[in-house]
Amino acid sequence: MDLVGGPQKILHKISLNDHMILVLLWHILHLIVKVIYFVWEKMRAIESYLIANGIVKTYEDLNLDRVKYLGIVVDSDEARETSKVIELLEWISDIGVKKVCLYDREGVLKKSKEVFLEKFDSMGNSETNQKRQMDFEFVSIVDGKETVAKAANLLYKKYYSDPNSEKPFFTETYLTEALRILGSNEPDPDLILIYGPTRCHLGFPAWRIRYTEMVHMGSLKNKKFGLILKAINKYTKVKQNYGS
Amino acid sequence: MDGNRRYSKQHNLIEGEGHRVGFTSLMSMLKYCYELGVKYVTIYAFSIENFKRSPEEVQSLMDLMEEKIKGLINEESIVNQYGVRVYFIGNLKLLSKPVRLAAERAMDATGKNSRAVLSICIAYTSTDEIFHAVLESCEEKRDKKDEKSVIDVTDIERHMYMGVTPDPDIIIRTSGETRLSNFLLWQSGDCLLYSPPVLWPEIGFRHLVQAVLDFQKHFCYINNQKKIGSEV
Numbered sequence: 001m002d003l004v005g006g007p008q009k010i011l012h013k014i015s016l017n018d019h020m021i022l023v024l025l026w027h028i029l030h031l032i033v034k035v036i037y038f039v040w041e042k043m044r045a046i047e048s049y050l051i052a053n054g055i056v057k058t059y060e061d062l063n064l065d066r067v068k069y070l071g072i073v074v075d076s077d078e079a080r081e082t083s084k085v086i087e088l089l090e091w092i093s094d095i096g097v098k099k100v101c102l103y104d105r106e107g108v109l110k111k112s113k114e115v116f117l118e119k120f121d122s123m124g125n126s127e128t129n130q131k132r133q134m135d136f137e138f139v140s141i142v143d144g145k146e147t148v149a150k151a152a153n154l155l156y157k158k159y160y161s162d163p164n165s166e167k168p169f170f171t172e173t174y175l176t177e178a179l180r181i182l183g184s185n186e187p188d189p190d191l192i193l194i195y196g197p198t199r200c201h202l203g204f205p206a207w208r209i210r211y212t213e214m215v216h217m218g219s220l221k222n223k224k225f226g227l228i229l230k231a232i233n234k235y236t237k238v239k240q241n242y243g244s
Numbered sequence: 245m246d247g248n249r250r251y252s253k254q255h256n257l258i259e260g261e262g263h264r265v266g267f268t269s270l271m272s273m274l275k276y277c278y279e280l281g282v283k284y285v286t287i288y289a290f291s292i293e294n295f296k297r298s299p300e301e302v303q304s305l306m307d308l309m310e311e312k313i314k315g316l317i318n319e320e321s322i323v324n325q326y327g328v329r330v331y332f333i334g335n336l337k338l339l340s341k342p343v344r345l346a347a348e349r350a351m352d353a354t355g356k357n358s359r360a361v362l363s364i365c366i367a368y369t370s371t372d373e374i375f376h377a378v379l380e381s382c383e384e385k386r387d388k389k390d391e392k393s394v395i396d397v398t399d400i401e402r403h404m405y406m407g408v409t410p411d412p413d414i415i416i417r418t419s420g421e422t423r424l425s426n427f428l429l430w431q432s433g434d435c436l437l438y439s440p441p442v443l444w445p446e447i448g449f450r451h452l453v454q455a456v457l458d459f460q461k462h463f464c465y466i467n468n469q470k471k472i473g474s475e476v
Contacts, residue, residue, distance in 0.1 A: 203433035243293020
């Protein structure tokens with residue numbers, strides 16, 4: 001009779017069963033999470049409807065002066081639906097935002113630049129007032145880390161390549177200035193609306209989002225006008241201490 | 245770890261008590277993380293911007309940090325319990341000598357630990373980190389005397405204070421604030437940002453579970469984004 005091997009085999013079977021039970025429990029947990037998300041999405045849709053139709057008046061007062069620069073981060077796959085992006089921009093323009101920074105990781109929005117510029121009039125061009133007015137900046141991942149590397153090379157060339165030249169007392173402004181020379185001369189966005197599966201800034205240039213509020217809006221195809229009003233309104237009420 | 249001062253006000257505590265309660269929350273959260281098998285935890289303890297606070301508050305925070313850093317190397321501390329290697333991340337030259345020495349001692353004392361890593365961001369801002377890495381890259385190139393080589397992203401990342409750990413998967417900021425406030429801006433490109441409305445001293449296990457479940461739900465998407473990021 002196998003007195004040692006027997007119980008060991010039983011224990012092994014129990015552990016395997018335990019493991020399967022744990023995996024099953026994990027799947028059930030995630031199923032519950034899916035259901036909760038689904039319900040939450042429906043509630044957000046109702047909330048958006050109530051806000052957009054003026055039934056809920058909490059978010060009506062938009063102090064747009066505080067939103068000097070709005071950023072929109074879009075998942076690159078979703079960004080390929082140019083018509084959806086244009087629809088979003090039309091809503092943003094109707095709200096009264098005049099200057100928008102459009103970001104997607106792969107530069108899909110950059111490639112469709114002409115389409116957007118054709119639909120919207122630049123703020124400086126007052127010849128036609130039939131089109132909605134909006135100024136754009138198009139940004140992608142190459143404007144982030146790679147641009148910082150280029151700025152490093154610029155600083156090297158200017159201050160390090162000549163061994164006899166005296167180096168200044170460097171501060172962050174030197175890097176900001178080098179980035180500006182490389183084309184990064186727009187202000188930091190005050191608020192970015194993220195359209196995609198998760199709340200993730202997807203590589204937006206690090207130097208420009210120090211104190212930027214980041215709000216996840218859900219997927220671009222399910223965008224909701226009322227929720228944009230809510231996000232902007234909430235932003236205008238935020239109090240930042242900037243560390244102090 | 246936002247919300248210590250608000251917690252203090254809400255509970256009518258004396259000034260500075262909120263930070264002490266916050267420290268207890270931190271110890272709990274670290275235990276939960278290490279028990280769950282999280283290997284790398286990074287905390288934002290003190291920003292360079294926080295030096296703008298009143299001298300009394302800054303001094304009280306420095307005293308608290310010195311006290312707690314010294315406590316980290318005790319036998320019974322969480323760091324020894326879980327075999328945690330501690331790094332102090334930031335412009336340590338800005339710290340007062342006692343705090344800096346305590347930090348260096350703690351880094352030495354935990355140097356052999358290898359089961360987990362705790363990175364404590366102190367006198368840190370992301371822009372200072374990036375700027376410092378750029379300058380170090382320039383100096384490295386000058387010392388190599390290789391005029392043909394070009395500074396690239398890998399050179400800069402090698403000189404980042406946070407180069408000792410991989411990029412984070414989740415960043416949690418409490419008190420419902422939706423900004424990063426100059427924290428890990430460079431490293432958070434593929435990171436899930438989670439902002440529960442709870443104040444830091446009130447954070448609990450369920451918040452961590454919520455963040456982890458959210459991360460697991462979007463794991464495939466986030467992983468895919470990382471792959472795209474390395475190709476683009």
